[in-house]
Amino acid sequence: MLMKCAVAAVLMICALPAAAQERTAIKEGFVLPPHSGKTILLLRPTVSVGAQSTGGLFEPNGDWTEQARKNSGDALAARQAALGNKVISAPDSFGDDAQRADEYARLFAAVSQAVIEYQFFKGNRLPTKKHDNKAGVFDWSLGSGVRDLPGAKDADYALFLYNKDAYGSTGRKLLQIAAMLGPGLAVKSGEHAGYAGLVDLRTGDLLWLNADAAMGGDVRDADGAIKRIGQLLEDFPGSDAAQPAKP
Known part of the structure; x- marks a missing residue:
């Protein structure tokens, strides 16, 4: 009976929403007023959805990924008007253009992770990113090669989006419960990371x-x-999308 109560308590803890870890930054001096007349190139979102195995490995699920990509695309289309600027979708690309788009999508994810590690966590902040103000110096780049992305010649800015979702398998959840009941162990079940950036x-x-x-x-x-x-576009500069996302 005691074990059943303990398991139930752990399950309740696991069901609680995770504490917000959201971090937002904007380059000093950058302003994008609503309806500025600027054009934003909406690149195809990078979406990866799958399961997290008992051992913590990511196991891609093609059906989940395709459904998530469609749902995200529909949701993005619905939010275009809220951006307050002209938004165009990147054209379908093939060959070298497709490879270039994929490379920059990966680069955006890598740079975003670096920003989280070395900008948003003050203790890890690089010397070149330190400043008297709390936000520090937000100065990051994907390189001028972005101007060669498909559709770039028709836009002022590019909007990159990245999503990775790993849903904990039954085995992973059971391992998490066992770890929480044991001494000094910590096992995370599931991963839900997202980045949105304007370049x-x-x-x-x-x-x-x-x-x-x-x-x-x-x-x-x-x-x-x-x-x-809504969460990804929260605090989007100078637009209606800066309104907080609904809980």
């Missing part, structure tokens, strides 16, 4: 980033994707 297509400078390593919303269903996109 200057002339210079490659990262102008704004919203990154969250513990996002809400199940992207496998439409309502969850709407919530996720």
Whole structure:
């Protein structure tokens, strides 16, 4: 009976929403007024959805990923008007163009992770990122090669989005429960990370980033994707999307 109560208590703890880890930064001096007349190139979101094995390995699920990509695309389309600027979708690309787009999507994810590690956590902040103000110096770039991305010549900025969701398997959840009941053990079940960033297509400078390593919303269903996109575009500079996402 005592064991059943302990397991029930652990399950209740696991069911509680994760503490917000969201961090947002904007390049000093950058302003994007609503309806500025600027054009934003909306790149195809990087979406990866799967399961987390008992051992913690990511196991991609093609059906989940395709459903999440469709749901996210629909949600993004619904939010375009809220961006307060002209938004165009990147054209379909093939060959070298497709490879270039994929490389920059990966680069954006890597730079976002570096910002989280070395900008958002003050204790880890690099010497070149330190400043008297709390936010430090937000100065990151993807390089001027972004101007060669498909559709870049018709836009001022590019909007990158990255999502990775790993849903804990039954074995992983049981391992988490066992670890929480044991002494000094910590096992995380599930991973839900998302980054959204605005990049200057002339210079490659990262102008704004919203990154969250513990996002809400199940992207496998439409309502969850709407919530996720709302979180990703929270505090978008100078637009209606800066309104807080609904809980």
